[in-house]
Amino acid sequence: QVQLQESGPGLVKPSQTLSLTCTVSGGSISSGSYYWSWIRQPAGKGLEWIGRIYTSGSTNYNPSLKSRVTISVDTSKNQFSLKLSSVTAADTAVYYCAGLTVTDDAFDIWGQGTMVTVSS
Amino acid sequence: DIQMTQSPSSVSASVGDRVTITCRASQGISSWLAWYQQKPGKAPKLLIYAASSLQSGVPSRFSGSGSGTDFTLTISSLQPEDFATYYCQQANSFPSFGGGTKVEIK
Numbered sequence: 673q674v675q676l677q678e679s680g681p682g683l684v685k686p687s688q689t690l691s692l693t694c695t696v697s698g699g700s701i702s703s704g705s706y707y708w709s710w711i712r713q714p715a716g717k718g719l720e721w722i723g724r725i726y727t728s729g730s731t732n733y734n735p736s737l738k739s740r741v742t743i744s745v746d747t748s749k750n751q752f753s754l755k756l757s758s759v760t761a762a763d764t765a766v767y768y769c770a771g772l773t774v775t776d777d778a779f780d781i782w783g784q785g786t787m788v789t790v791s792s
Numbered sequence: 793d794i795q796m797t798q799s800p801s802s803v804s805a806s807v808g809d810r811v812t813i814t815c816r817a818s819q820g821i822s823s824w825l826a827w828y829q830q831k832p833g834k835a836p837k838l839l840i841y842a843a844s845s846l847q848s849g850v851p852s853r854f855s856g857s858g859s860g861t862d863f864t865l866t867i868s869s870l871q872p873e874d875f876a877t878y879y880c881q882q883a884n885s886f887p888s889f890g891g892g893t894k895v896e897i898k
Contacts, residue, residue: 709887718879718889718890718891718892719836719879719881719889719892720889721886721887721888721889724886724887732886733886734886735793735886768835768836770835772883772887773841776826776841776842776845777824777826777841777882777883777884777887778826778838778841778842778847778881778883779826779828779836779838779881779887780838780841780847782835782836782837783835784834784835785835
């Protein structure tokens with residue numbers, strides 16, 4: 673059973689770059705079955721899709737965040753990563769990594785989420 | 793961008809009640825719609841995909857229907873563990889979620 677685990681700093685200063693990594697266990701990130709995605713959720717609010725990467729390295733980003741987001745994959749480590757630049761307090765949220773099934777376009781696996789606070 | 797609008801934003805119900813949540817897409821998305829359940833402090837859990845397909849392990853009291861722009865999630869007989877927030881999600885273009893529906897105890 674494939675599992676996901678987010679890791680990275682819980683506190684980031686304004687204007688700096690938020691960096692998170694998602695480790696895939698129990699299966700290969702190169703299986704081709706998933707688009708590997710990042711989703712975030714500010715406290716008490718809804719879910720916002722940030723972007724996704726396929727094992728080929730092709731990416732798609734939410735247009736509202738596109739100028740600040742980079743998602744990359746390291747198949748040798750079975751990991752994919754998120755970088756969000758020029759962060760502000762509005763980027764404070766729980767960040768989830770998730771797998772979007774290629775066949776059904778549904779997120780059927782999720783990490784537990786990691787809280788990232790943007791504050792000086 | 794495809795906008796997803798859920799209604800109601802919250803609903804109060806009792807154990808055993810039938811609960812229906814609606815999701816409307818701003819343009820047609822065929823049947824590319826999923827539903828999730830989220831409990832406080834937890835990641836969302838996939839309930840329904842492709843508008844009406846039940847995810848493995850999800851109780852049969854959950855069902856989904858619809859196509860095009862209008863979709864529904866129905867809980868046929870609400871159980872104590874079903875009090876949570878529910879989200880719809882489309883991925884016709886890039887993924888987007890509805891605003892959520894909180895199912896609360898009446």
